Amino acid sequence: MSEKLSDNRDEELDRILREVSDSADIPFSEEDWGEMKSRLDLDSSPAGLGWFATGIAWLGSMGIAISIALLIWNSPEEIKGNTEISSTYEIESIESKNLNQESQNGENSEPISDSIKVSIPQQSLGFSDNTITSEKMEVIFSEKENEFERNADTKIVISENKEGTQANSDEIPKSQNELVFSSKESDLKEVEEPIVMVEAKSDAVEEDFDQVKNKDKKERFGGKFNLSFQLAPDLSGVKLDQFGKAGNMIGIGAEYFVRSRLSISSGVFYSYKPYSANEGYMIGYGKQPNSVFGECDILDIPINLRIYPLEGKVQRAFVGLGLSSYLMLSEYYELEYSGYGANDSYTQELEVKGKNNHFFGVANFSVGYERKLGKTLSIQVEPYFKVPLNGVGEGDISLKSTGLFVGLKYYPSGINIR
Amino acid sequence: MKSEFLEKKIWQGLVEKNRKDQEVLYRIYYSYGMSICLRYTTTRDEAKEILHDGFMVLFSDPKKFDPKQPFKPWFRKVLVNKCINSFKKHLRNISEEGGVELIPDLRDDKPNALENLQFEELVRLIHSLPPAYRAVFNLYVLDGFSHEEIAKMLGISIGTSKSNLSRAREKLREMLNPKIHERKTLRQ
Numbered sequence: 318m319s320e321k322l323s324d325n326r327d328e329e330l331d332r333i334l335r336e337v338s339d340s341a342d343i344p345f346s347e348e349d350w351g352e353m354k355s356r357l358d359l360d361s362s363p364a365g366l367g368w369f370a371t372g373i374a375w376l377g378s379m380g381i382a383i384s385i386a387l388l389i390w391n392s393p394e395e396i397k398g399n400t401e402i403s404s405t406y407e408i409e410s411i412e413s414k415n416l417n418q419e420s421q422n423g424e425n426s427e428p429i430s431d432s433i434k435v436s437i438p439q440q441s442l443g444f445s446d447n448t449i450t451s452e453k454m455e456v457i458f459s460e461k462e463n464e465f466e467r468n469a470d471t472k473i474v475i476s477e478n479k480e481g482t483q484a485n486s487d488e489i490p491k492s493q494n495e496l497v498f499s500s501k502e503s504d505l506k507e508v509e510e511p512i513v514m515v516e517a518k519s520d521a522v523e524e525d526f527d528q529v530k531n532k533d534k535k536e537r538f539g540g541k542f543n544l545s546f547q548l549a550p551d552l553s554g555v556k557l558d559q560f561g562k563a564g565n566m567i568g569i570g571a572e573y574f575v576r577s578r579l580s581i582s583s584g585v586f587y588s589y590k591p592y593s594a595n596e597g598y599m600i601g602y603g604k605q606p607n608s609v610f611g612e613c614d615i616l617d618i619p620i621n622l623r624i625y626p627l628e629g630k631v632q633r634a635f636v637g638l639g640l641s642s643y644l645m646l647s648e649y650y651e652l653e654y655s656g657y658g659a660n661d662s663y664t665q666e667l668e669v670k671g672k673n674n675h676f677f678g679v680a681n682f683s684v685g686y687e688r689k690l691g692k693t694l695s696i697q698v699e700p701y702f703k704v705p706l707n708g709v710g711e712g713d714i715s716l717k718s719t720g721l722f723v724g725l726k727y728y729p730s731g732i733n734i735r
Numbered sequence: 736m737k738s739e740f741l742e743k744k745i746w747q748g749l750v751e752k753n754r755k756d757q758e759v760l761y762r763i764y765y766s767y768g769m770s771i772c773l774r775y776t777t778t779r780d781e782a783k784e785i786l787h788d789g790f791m792v793l794f795s796d797p798k799k800f801d802p803k804q805p806f807k808p809w810f811r812k813v814l815v816n817k818c819i820n821s822f823k824k825h826l827r828n829i830s831e832e833g834g835v836e837l838i839p840d841l842r843d844d845k846p847n848a849l850e851n852l853q854f855e856e857l858v859r860l861i862h863s864l865p866p867a868y869r870a871v872f873n874l875y876v877l878d879g880f881s882h883e884e885i886a887k888m889l890g891i892s893i894g895t896s897k898s899n900l901s902r903a904r905e906k907l908r909e910m911l912n913p914k915i916h917e918r919k920t921l922r923q
Contacts, residue, residue, distance in 0.1 A: 334877065338774065338857060338877045349787075356791065
């Protein structure tokens with residue numbers, strides 16, 4: 318740089334420096350290209366796929382999850398084994414009659430005060446139509462006092478009478494502690510659906526039936542309160558066709574049952590939501606951006622009502638509805654504006670921390686499936702959809718989110734009677 | 736550079752995410768892009784990151800660029816915007832850290848970037864300017880933006896932009912030839 322340079326006028330100085338700048342010849346760096354290539358590889362990985370591919374993957378996963386859930390739900394395990402019969406059949410009718418009258422008719426030689434008749438759908442016991450209509454079947458539950466409740470020595474005896482002899486309660490040896498289930502061909506013909514008859518002494522049966530009910534309660538799902546740990550991949554976008562890069566949600570939840578099939582759930586969830594959109598970001602005044610890329614760190618505090626319309630012994634399904642409060646921990650936006658020329662677009666970055674909170678500003682919708690893993694643990698999957706009631710964040714965007722929670726639920730009190 | 740326009744074949748390759756075409760483009764515009772980024776940033780690594788961000792704008796969505804327009808001005812604009820965003824972040828850090836001046840990392844051991852001595856000297860001079868002067872000087876003198884555009888980009892008034900440019904020139908002259916500058920000052 319010569320002395321002359323400093324004496325030049327502004328334009329001359331500018332021209333010389335511009336020439337120096339434009340003449341720069343920076344040798345190519347293979348190392349730099351390697352890094353660029355790695356970045357491109359990362360970008361073309363599944364996480365960088367478009368919303369369509371991501372959506373397809375999600376739908377596929379959810380389809381598989383639902384199919385598995387349905388298969389499990391319909392599995393016959395609940396009616397397997399003698400200890401499970403009493404809790405799985407549907408009692409269609411209970412009819413009491415005075416057995417003294419029967420005694421007077423000579424049908425019953427023992428002085429029994431009452432009897433109880435319970436109709437059980439044939440299929441609940443897992444027998445085929447052919448079996449039940451062609452053959453006499455007797456199912457005897459014999460038990461000693463209190464053993465029925467424990468289910469330790471309960472046994473089922475199935476006897477076949479191919480001679481077609483009319484079943485008679487007298488034919489079956491009865492005692493104070495014996496329940497008799499009998500199925501007669503003649504009885505089956507009288508009703509549309511084949512039934513199994515239960516006859517027993519009322520004093521014993523009333524007590525035992527209470528025990529059956531208690532047992533039935535004991536084997537129902539879950540306790541009144543549970544804690545959960547949940548995480549989910551999360552897709553966010555302003556429009557439903559603009560879901561892109563996946564974010565995530567992770568947190569803890571708590572749930573309390575106010576009714577047997579109705580609960581209130583809440584929790585604290587940290588959520589990272591990246592998204593991009595061509596429109597929808599609103600700045601208070603002036604020129605609006607053409608597109609926006611955003612990354613938000615959010616604390617999501619939901620309060621949801623859950624209804625459990627389907628419930629079995631080891632599994633159940635629910636529908637959830639509620640509101641979330643979004644505490645925007647940090648927001649980062651890249652706003653792209655169009656310039657004056659065709660290719661004159663420029664970007665502006667915006668970073669906001671802890672400025673925007675939206676209390677009960679987001680509606681939650683979800684469905685879920687829960688399956689028991691043990692006395693105190695269960696696993697739950699819950700596809701969800703969140704939509705803001707008003708805009709969220711610095712740009713008041715309608716940031717919708719969807720995802721699939723997978724979580725472990727812990728019942729501190731174990732499996733309670735409800 | 737044979738043409739200011741991007742070859743249609745290369746652009747088509749970018750649209751199809753063809754890695755070979757991406758590499759060809761990267762090789763062609765590496766030096767050009769790096770020379771812009773180095774002027775605005777304080778380290779070579781930072782310059783490289785911004786350069787890659789700029790390439791990613793094109794590689795991830797090539798249709799953002801209209802192939803009927805010259806490529807260089809568009810790419811320059813993308814890079815300058817990225818540099819300004821980075822510069823603003825640094826400014827915030829400086830104010831948050833109590834005005835600690837960033838020290839230019841010109842003795843980077845990385846090969847190639849500053850081999851051209853003339854350019855290296857220019858970069859060193861520019862980095863010696865206070866950040867606000869440096870940004871305006873880069874934008875106005877070396878990248879051809881108007882004071883109105885600079886004011887919008889940096890969020891300052893047009894007057895401040897002009898004033899900063901004037902002071903930047905004065906500083907540069909002072910650094911280029913301190914003795915002459917001293918004489919001139921004494922004469923005044």
